[in-house]
Amino acid sequence: MQLVGDLGMDGTGAIAKMKQSSNRLQDMLSLADRPELMAGHSQILAAEGEYRLQPDSLSLEKLLETIEALRQGIVNTTELDEEQQKKALGYLRDYELLADNIVNLDTKIGSQIEGFEEQVASFSHKLIELANDEVQQARARIDATSEWATILLMSALVLALALAAAIANRFLWALGELAAEQEKSERLLLNILPKVIADRLKQNEKTIADSFPEVTVLFADIAGFTQLSARVSPQELVQLLNEIFSGFDFLVEQHSLEKIKTIGDAYMVVGGLPMPRSDHAEAIADMALDMQEEVDRFNAKHNASLSIRIGINTGPVVAGVIGTKKFIYDLWGDAVNTASRMESHGIPGYIQLTSSTYELLRDRYLLEDRGTIEVKGKGEMNTYLLKGKKVPLLAIGDR
Secondary structure (H helix, E strand, O other): HHHHHOOOOOOOHHHHHHHHHHHHHHOOOOOOOOOHEEEHHHHHHHHHHHHHOOOOHHHHHHHHHHHHHHHHHHOOOOOOOHHHHHHHHHHHHHHHHHHHHHHHHHHHHHHHHHHHHHHHHHHHHHHHHHHHHHHHHHHHHOOOHHHHHHHHHHHHHHHHHHHHHHHHHHHHHHHHHHHHHHHHHHHHHHHOHHHHHHHHHOOOOOOOOEEEEEEEEEEEEEEHHHHHHHOOOOOHHHHHHHHHHHHHHHHHHHHHOOEEEEEEEEEEEEEEEOOOOOOHHHHHHHHHHHHHHHHHHHHHOOOOOOEEEEEEEEEEEEEEOOOOOOEEEEOOOHHHHHHHHHHHHHOOOOOOEHHHHHHHHHOOOEEEEEEEEEOOOEEOOOOEEEEEEEHHHHHHHHH
């Protein structure tokens, strides 16, 4: 079941990540306006579909050939600048690594299925041998007993076979229950910790603390929620807050980010860890814009007037697991504190970010210079407001 979870039958594993890499690659290739590149991408998707239907060496070889052909096309094209070409090749490499991961998982799953079938066959063979032994012993007794003894012996044989079948069924049921409980425990653990961190804990790693040279941290606070809490019951308040945060949780999964924690009506999420990624700032920016839309939908549904205040910063952090009971995966560092200050000194309904994040977003997002503000514990800082995404020139021309 663990291998199936890694493969991503629930939309969160290798298959989902492979689709995300493919979509990012397609977006980047569209900037080149080269039909042969888009055709190469379509050929990769077609080859991937053939491998899913018939996972053999021929379909795998075809998939790898289409990936290599597109890689050469990206290298040779002059329609992409150096940075775009680098990102396109990176997305293609991520797609290729995930494809290789899926092939390995398919192989391991097939091996486990074959092993299980062999165990079932062996178990059945032993049951048949036991039954044959009973039959042989019964025949020997039948030869030396009366008709009444024959009936008794046959009844005992049937009872023994029925008992063996019942024991086997109970054993298989117990195995199923154990697997279900293990899967449930795994889901609960993954709701608390990232999968790579949970795996390290299961391997009895005592201290988990990692440094990340560059990630992007987001803090969000719901403005107006305190006033709302005075008008509704505690139960209704928790239900409304759960509705908003459940929507945020869905966005975290959609953008492949890592939720750290909630504190009251505040929400914290980070991009670029525990698995580093080059587009962490873009992913957080997209998350922030989608969070604003999520609050707008909530207001329309409940006739409310809530707004969200968001702060974002980019920089180095330390991440690790603290505690032995109700433990948590948390972040530390000046970059975290600055992101929190961006939120607390922000404007309700707006997304405020630092110059370090601005430098990573300026080419693809609409940003407004807010000017210099006084930030507690930091002094004067120049900050910016994220207004949206820039429309590609290619898209404007298509209109």
